[in-house]
Amino acid sequence: MALDELSRTALEHFAQPDLVRHLLGRLRQMMAADNAAILLAADNADYLTIYSVEGPEEEVSEQVRVPIGEGVAGTIYATQAPLLVDDLTTVPVANPFLREHLRSLIGVPLVVHGRAIGALHVDSVRPSHFNKDDVPFVQAIANRIALAVDHARLYQLAQAARHEAEARTRQVDAIFEAMTDAVFVMDREGRVLRMNAAAHKLLGLAEPDEYYARPIQERSLATATLDAEGHPLPADVWPTQRILSGEVLTGDKAVDITVRRSDGELVMLAITGAPIRDESGAIVASVSICRDVTERRKLELRTRESLDALLQMAQTLVTLPADLPAAADSLTSLVGEESEQPAVEHRIAHQLAVLTSEVVGCQRVGIMAVKPETERLHAIAVVGLTPEQETRWWAEQRQHEAQGARFGDGADPDQVARLRAGETFTLDMTQPPYNEQANPYGITTMLVAPMRAADELVGILTLDFGGPPHVMTADEIALTGAVAQLGAVVLERDRLLRERARAEAHVLALQEAQRTMDSFLGVAGHELKTPLTTSVASSQLAMRRLQALTAAIHGLDASVAETLEPLIAPLEKLIERMSVAARRQGRLVDDLLDVSRIQSGRLELQRQPLDMRQLVAEVVEEQRLHHPRRTLLLRLPNTEARVLADPDRIGQAVTNLLTNALKYSSSDAPVAVQVRIQGGAVQVRVRDRGPGIPADEQPHVWDRFHRVPGVEVQSGSGVGLGLGLYITREIVERHGGEVGVTSAPGTGSTFWFSLPFADPDCSA
């Protein structure tokens, strides 16, 4: 009866922990006891705590902790055996409360399927209140309670698990919806069981659910699904089908497809996914994740195109334009023919503009050259305009140029400074102040990039995308800046190439003129030489005849001689002057002929060992005869100054230096000649007290036909052609020697040359 009553209670109070407390209450009542308690082993712990209590022990229920194997409950739990205590003062207790307030008890283990889960004890304030016969009854109650507690526990666990599962589902749902990639879960027939917000958006379907509830075969009829190359993809190889047949598409197995959305737009998707299996491993569904890679693929394509175009630009840099004359061949056509040049420049600029529009992907590109010296603007290319617009554009540009438009004219000084500093920027033409300016080409956003070569502005590149205002990305701006830079290099290189070609042409033309001149000199020299030789010879002959006549006159009657002599004397002077003039002209012609020989490589040297002391002394002696009133000092070394040289030519060199020294200094100034041996060379030095030569002129005195401005012939006679020093240098250098001059205005000059010293012991 008691058990029945308890069972009823159990049915009435299913919910925990009410049930257990009621059971305990009934038990206490039935046993006429004062206290009843249930202790359970805490999870993974080595002690028991009070789970439920009816009676005074309630007061301490929170604090009680009974170690397993100790005290009343700990012993019952550990031994799984009932315990009857008649007098609590005689047994050890874990909970002192029991001993203080109660005297006897009966306790039994709580066991479920042979596993102890805790202990139950019923207590009385009186000693020996319970007897052995009570044990089976209390144990029977305890068995029921154990089951109830265990069920309650399981129920709680199940509840907790369900709550957690729900929380997880909510979490997964939130993630599922928040994912930016489209996610589809499909059943075996390819019907869409679930899809997230991104999936709806991706497909742009008005009634996506209705459409996707259809089996895949049906859907395949309505959708164009293409592979990465744009070929139609049969439904049985759609990624979903592959997943449903067990494939896992992840990482590099991701599949690229293109689908046509309901609005007709093509979307490129990268699809990954995996099958969902039930416990038995059978595939029940598929989950596929679709990432919209349209932009990325487009970007990749653009990057590839840009790279190709950039490569072409680089190619332009390294290959010479086909129509640019390769130096010598058509140089003459370039020189003086200015009209040829802009055509080349324009073709290159046009090519550059086309490449720029390809690289940047813009609609229109204009290129203006900036002349470095004058900063004049000069339009050189435009692409992307209609033929009418282009005609108009060029007309406008030519008009600006005719007005002498310069870089920065009328522009915002801030922008001018930015361009100079190499910055690329955009102008919103729909905003003030630009929206008030005439805009015949309907530009909305204009990008302006400086073209600079070696830090100098050589051009301006402008471009626009046409259509509605275009927000340029930092990448586009950077790319355009780089393209403009590259373009500047191409243009500048082209300009330099042309300049080089022109310079080379000038050099060639000069050489040509020189050559013509040399051959003229050669011919003319010989033509002049013959009559000169004749006139020198004739004047000498005339002189001798006159001298013979004079001698004959002396033998005549004194009065006759006196009459004739005054008539003959002026004749003698006349003939003398004639012969000097003829000799001087002869020397000039000799110089011209020498130059002609040098130029044509016909200057021949008859080398022989000779002592420079002797040679120089002879030249000095000869000059002393010609200039008896000049002071000519000579210093020679004691040892032989031997060289291997052509005595006539080296003599000519010494004569040139010496006659210059005499010629360019006043007739009362001395000229000093010195021969010395120095460091393996024989040096001849000629010093004068003439006007001196400025430092910047000194290197040029050795050039052909060069004469130092301001230096006049001071004594003696004869105009110079500016050839003597040139011939001297040629002669000396042909002997392996060197020439030089040290001079300063006002202090005179020392001209010198040196020849390799020929050691007599070593001469073979």
Ligand code: ADP
């Ligand atoms: P030139 O026949 O004119 O003298 P050179 O070739 O001998 O030709 O000399 C070139 C020029 O160098 C001369 O015209 C003169 O201006 C300058 N020059 C040569 N020697 C001297 C000198 N000793 N003092 C000053 N100037 C000189």
